[in-house]
Amino acid sequence: MDQSLLVFVTVAEKKNFSRAAEELHMTQPAVSQYIQTLERAIGAKLLERSNKFVRLNKAGEIVYHHAKEILGIYTRMQCLVDDIMHTASGTLSIGASYTFGEYLLPHVIAYLHKEYPLIKPNITIANTKEIAEFVLAHQLDVGVVEGGLHQEKLYIEPFAEDRMYIVASAHHPYAQKKQLLPSDLSKETWIVREVGSGTREATEKMFATLDFYPSNMMEFGSTQIIKESVEAGLGITLLSYWAIRKEIATGSMMALNIEKLPITRQFSWVTQATPFHTKATEVFLDVLRNNKNLPVFSEAEF
Known part of the structure; x- marks a missing residue:
């Protein structure tokens, strides 16, 4: 070097x-x-x-x-x-988009720490577009992203499904309605993620599916800020089940009942397009592939 x-x-x-x-x-x-x-x-x-x-x-x-x-x-x-001479060990640079990185990745890291204590994870959280760029520039060993990423120079493989719901504050007038129409939603203030985010991509696809586009949108760069804003009654949003399940369980937010929902998308891992990976990377990919230590989805909560 x-x-x-x-x-x-x-x-x-x-x-x-x-x-x-x-x-x-x-x-x-x-x-x-x-x-x-x-x-x-x-x-x-x-x-x-x-x-x-x-x-x-x-x-x-x-x-x-x-x-x-x-x-x-x-x-x-x-x-x-x-790695030819040793077991899985050393620094593993992992990047993840916000939903997976903040709500699911900690469970994976806990499993790695228990089963492979010689692996030292180094975590970067950013939106889907940025994670792909970091992997492409060799600044990350592996990335986990959400949505439809297309990058010919990278290897991308889906490994788990994610479900997304429109949510509002428990005090919002729509929270108690048994059924809503897309026309009802078009009048609301929508709080959305920034362009380049997998959640923003899913939101735009949902608008197209339900055939409306809101006239009033606020763009925030953090899922946590969006959740706090929704709980405060500032507007409504589309978020992953994993991001909102605790708020749904405590009753501070409600999933709105709308036809054609939930929206589904895939979590995918992203690596360099090469057959050679470190043992630490291979171990991490195996954990994702087999959904080891990931929380279990429960639609009964909704």
Whole structure:
């Protein structure tokens, strides 16, 4: 591995030569020397320096992006070689979209920790589009996303079904109605996720299925904020069963009774399109494939 790339990435992320030297167990002059060597090899200055900060310039941003990808590939290669002689162990970089990441992934990680204590998960939570981009850039070993992701350069495999319901505050006038029409919903304030989210994709498909589009929408970047807003009576939303089951159980939110619901979609895992995975990754995929330690869906709650 090119040590100068590792040093450069560390300086860029720490934004300080001294902190980078401490992280790498080097002297500050040694860190400076590695940066100078890299800049001479690239043929451009990569960092802007002052007494108060160190930050990337335009050339530095390009080098940083590709250096992260190169280091990720090298680390993965080393892990694959190490796996030949060892059991599943080491860092496993997992990315997950919000619904799976916040409500189901913790159960999977608990199982991994119990059964494979040498695996050290590193978790990133982002929307579906971002998780796919991180996997493609070798910044994640595996991603778990929801909805219809299409990316030719990645391997995508569905492994579980997710059901989604329209929910409102228990105090909303629609909460006590036995049956609602799509025309009723079009008049409501809808609280939706951002573009790029699997939940937003499902919501847009639902609007098309029910043949209406709301005139009043609020876009939030977090499922938790959406739930709090719905409970406060700000509007209604479409969310996964897994995200709302506790609120349904306590009675703070109600699933609305509408024809053609619930909406169903798939949870899928995403990896590089390669037959080679670390043992830690293979173990994680096996856990997903066999639904080990995932909570059990219970439609009776609704």
